[in-house]
Amino acid sequence: MASLITCPHCGTRPKEEFSVRGAVIARPSASEKDEAWHRYVYVRDNPKGRYQEYWHHAAGCRRWLVVNRDNLTHEVFGVTDAQASREGSR
Numbered sequence: 001m002a003s004l005i006t007c008p009h010c011g012t013r014p015k016e017e018f019s020v021r022g023a024v025i026a027r028p029s030a031s032e033k034d035e036a037w038h039r040y041v042y043v044r045d046n047p048k049g050r051y052q053e054y055w056h057h058a059a060g061c062r063r064w065l066v067v068n069r070d071n072l073t074h075e076v077f078g079v080t081d082a083q084a085s086r087e088g089s090r
C-alpha cells in the first residue's frame, strides 16, 4: 500500500514526492548562548510515537509543511503549511 500525504496545496500525493527534514523544534533567538544553539542543531530527543516533523513538498508546490504523524505506525493525523502553522502559534 502506498503511503499518501495530503498536501494542503496539492491534495493527496505519494510520500515519495516529499523530503522529511526533521522534527519541529523551537529555534533559539540570535542572542541565545552557544549551548542552546548546539542543542538546536545537534541534539534530538528521537521520541517514539506521535510528533511533528517538517516535510518539504519537493516534487510538488515546494512548500514546507508540518506533518503530525506517528513515527511507529506512520499514521498521519494532520498536515498544515509550515508558515500558517507558525503564524497560528503566535
Ligand SMILES: [Zn+2]
Pocket (backbone or CB within 6 Å): 007, 008, 009, 010, 011, 057, 060, 061, 062, 063
Ligand atoms: Zn504541495
